[in-house]
Amino acid sequence: MAFKIGTAQAKPGRIAYGTFDLVTFSTGGVDRIPVVIAQGKRPGPCFWFTAGMHGPEHSGLQVLHDLVTPALVRELRGTVVAIPALSPAGLRTNQRVPYYAPGDPNRLFPDGKPKPKPDPDKDPTGDVELGFARLFKEIERTADALIDLHNAWTGSLSFVYRDRVLYRSDKNAKAHKAAAQALDRRLDGLCEAYGHSVVLEYPVGKYLDEKLHRSTSGAALNLARIPAFTAELGCGHMPDPAIRKACVAGQRNALRWAKLLGGVFEPIRGIKVVNPGYRCRQRRCPRVPAPCIVKHLLEPGATVKKGQPVLEMRDIWGRALAQSPLRSEYDGWIVGRQHGIVFNSGQPAYVMAIKDDLPTVEPYPKSYFKPKKK
Numbered sequence: 291m292a293f294k295i296g297t298a299q300a301k302p303g304r305i306a307y308g309t310f311d312l313v314t315f316s317t318g319g320v321d322r323i324p325v326v327i328a329q330g331k332r333p334g335p336c337f338w339f340t341a342g343m344h345g346p347e348h349s350g351l352q353v354l355h356d357l358v359t360p361a362l363v364r365e366l367r368g369t370v371v372a373i374p375a376l377s378p379a380g381l382r383t384n385q386r387v388p389y390y391a392p393g394d395p396n397r398l399f400p401d402g403k404p405k406p407k408p409d410p411d412k413d414p415t416g417d418v419e420l421g422f423a424r425l426f427k428e429i430e431r432t433a434d435a436l437i438d439l440h441n442a443w444t445g446s447l448s449f450v451y452r453d454r455v456l457y458r459s460d461k462n463a464k465a466h467k468a469a470a471q472a473l474d475r476r477l478d479g480l481c482e483a484y485g486h487s488v489v490l491e492y493p494v495g496k497y498l499d500e501k502l503h504r505s506t507s508g509a510a511l512n513l514a515r516i517p518a519f520t521a522e523l524g525c526g527h528m529p530d531p532a533i534r535k536a537c538v539a540g541q542r543n544a545l546r547w548a549k550l551l552g553g554v555f556e557p558i559r560g561i562k563v564v565n566p567g568y569r570c571r572q573r574r575c576p577r578v579p580a581p582c583i584v585k586h587l588l589e590p591g592a593t594v595k596k597g598q599p600v601l602e603m604r605d606i607w608g609r610a611l612a613q614s615p616l617r618s619e620y621d622g623w624i625v626g627r628q629h630g631i632v633f634n635s636g637q638p639a640y641v642m643a644i645k646d647d648l649p650t651v652e653p654y655p656k657s658y659f660k661p662k663k664k
């Protein structure tokens with residue numbers, strides 16, 4: 291129970307505040323991640339909630355301010371670690387990418403691969419990546435579950451990105467698979483407890499290509515092997531109060547599922563929750579076949595049948611295109627519209643959650659853990 295994250299020292303019955311050094315600057319300053327540790331008087335598991343990885347996504351940190359209160363501590367068995375700003379530079383400047391590290395910061399957590407020999411002609415790992423590697427060690431050391439809070443885009447539904455569970459098949463494949471299946475079931479339990487709509491992440495190949503296994507929740511799930519997901523909370527620059535409240539209720543239900551809180555599960559109110567009765571993964575579709583002005587026929591949260599008209603397409607003069615209306619190629623539901631109505635050939639008009647029949651437990655590619663040959 292007695293542990294420290296950065297300068298925040300957990301104390302039973304208290305909320306502890308502190309910081310974790312992320313990067314030290316050549317100019318002498320340090321960028322610090324704020325850390326809040328709320329610990330109940332009674333022992334129990336440790337649940338991490340993280341937010342603020344992408345600068346323009348503001349709902350998550352507000353949700354954490356609402357969640358972590360003295361009243362929560364009085365009810366708590368165990369410990370809640372809340373990190374409101376994983377990317378302080380991003381939040382300060384309202385930018386997705388921190389000014390001192392190129393690329394998406396949510397792809398910098400460790401990947402579990404054997405370390406390659408240093409290449410004298412290549413820049414070594416950057417300081418932010420090293421900082422997240424140190425933070426990840428703290429997650430591995432202390433966390434039993436994790437939810438990372440993000441925002442998607444304006445008009446999108448609140449939903450969970452649920453990663454597939456990967457396992458090593460190069461040795462002890464049977465045992466690794468069985469453990470992965472158990473983790474997969476626990477992740478289902480956590481998603482169900484949270485109670486918002488669920489969208490599966492990509493199948494293994496694209497998941498690794500997109501470096502999603504190096505996101506906060508991807509690394510927590512597939513490397514630290516704890517139930518973890520990313521919660522997307524609608525629009526980021528204007529946090530939606532209904533989604534914020536539904537997220538706090540979902541988090542408290544997640545804490546009940548993990549046995550940190552007692553009492554009955556709270557209803558998720560004020561937001562649309564879609565459960566079509568089958569699993570779905572994300573796809574940006576349908577794509578318009580020609581330049582056009584689009585009229586969306588469906589709202590976020592609507593369920594869709596394959597073959598159903600989902601949008602009308604006109605030219606700029608208002609005449610219907612020969613291909614209009616465009617029909618859905620998939621069963622599924624609408625996560626949100628793409629922004630705007632003026633589209634070029636091949637642009638997607640919606641983000642959909644489409645029916646997914648692929649396994650949620652998959653092996654890493656055989657070559658994944660092999661050291662890279664020069």
Ligand SMILES: [Zn+2]
Nearest residue numbers: 344347440441
């Ligand atoms: Zn994000």
